[in-house]
Amino acid sequence: MLIRTATLPDGSQRDVRVDGESIAEVARDLDAGDERVLDASGKRLFPGAIDVHVHFRQPGYPHKETWETGSRAAAAGGVTTVVDQPNTDPPTVDGTAFDRKREFAADSLIDWGINGGVTADWDPDSLLSRRLFALGEVFLADSTGDMGIDTELFGEAVDAATDAGVPVTVHAEDATRFNEDARARDDADAWSAYRTAEAEAAAVERACEIAADRNARIHIAHTSTPEGIDIASDAGMTTEVTPHHLLLSRTDLDELGTFGRMNPPLRRESRRRKVYDRVADGTVDMIATDHAPHTRAEKDQSIWEAPSGVPGVETMLPLLLAEARDPETALSYERVRDLTATNPAAVFDVPQKGVIEPGADADLVLVDTTETTAISGDTLRTDCGWTPFEGFEGIFPEWTMVRGTVVYDGEGEESFNPHDGQNVRDADGELL
Secondary structure (H helix, E strand, C coil), X not given: CEEECEECCCCCEECCECCCCCHHHCCXXXXXXXXXXXXXXXXXXXXXXXXXXXXXXXXXCCCCCCHHHHHHHHHHCCEEEEEECCCCXXXXXXXXXXXXXXXXXXXXXXXXXXXXCCCCCCCHHHHCCCCCCCEEEEECCCCCCCCCCCHHHHHHHHHHHHHHCCCEEEECCCHHHCCHHHHHCCCCCXXXXXXXXXXXXXXXXXXXXXXXXXXXXXXXCCCCCHHHHHHHHHCCCEEEXXXXXXXXXXXXXXXXXXXXXXXXXXXXXXXXXXXXXXXXXXXCCEECCCECCCCHHHHCCCCCCCXXXXXXXXXXXXXXXXXXXXXXXXXXXXXXXXXXXXXXXXXXXXXXXXXXXXXXXXXXXXXCCCCCEECCHHHCCCCCCCCCCXXXXXXXXXXXXXXXXXEEECCCHHHECCCCXXXXXXXXXXXX
């Protein structure tokens, strides 16, 4: 395969080439005799996105999503590595559960990692002996799967993970700060009124204090408030923000209804804007989707019965690229690259990912930033068949490559090419 004159996110031109002499610069184990030429003139080449926060629902809930369908959705959206969270059935809290989930992950079209979880009956010895991507998300309040734990167990988990050299990610909400008065309401905004912004800020502060006391570093998942982001940043911890907390707010709940329920919930528009500012100025380290698909029937219930979560793995990069294309926004293409690829790889120590340079995995995404597409749940690959971003504009990949193989190339089922995704931790610090 030969790619000529691709425009990188910073606007520079680069000849990215795979041929008989320089094949190792971009990919491994490619057959130079099977090369083809792709015209990338005037287009932009990005490193494949790394989504460090997805829920692919296997084992336990394959009617919501499978590793096959979720990885196809990811590839179609320019994501080349995903990290699955532990709140499946059974939860990934011991070595046996990790091994079982790994069997399902073998169906993935793209590369992957698996996070381990913490509950009162977890088995840290067997769990931490496996090739985990990270420990977490460790739930400091109940979410889907009822895996919330107290701060004492959280401290023990941080100790165990730090001793094992495993990163820790945290779902930070303090249930004692929830607004019980909101329980009397039945409107779509009641969930946001219930799980307050103060509950997130308080939990982030406590989690950072516990980590600092142990000279440990933690990563705060799906921060939804400027206060939480600032507390974590000031403490030297890293943060992620979801596309829905970046682009949606409580003003959208009249239209979204219960399809806009997630944990943490949507915040006021004023807070959303401040979160956006922190994403744009570099305070926030990365964007991750918290891709949490549920069926339409499951979401179409009362605000207190509908499950929390929205899909997003296929629309993350397209939405961000559309934001960067708009001269009125503060996001640049370089910032999108860093938020979705370079920073996740650096924070979680995956040196073979997140960059376009000699020796790195050939995880590449080609986009034409002059072309936008209206997002529609009917055309997305995720099994749940809906999106909170219905009608938003996105810039979708022309093709997506994982370790030198084009796994997605256009539209239709025939656009997906066979490929065996791998656990990125199996590299053990070495290039795959």
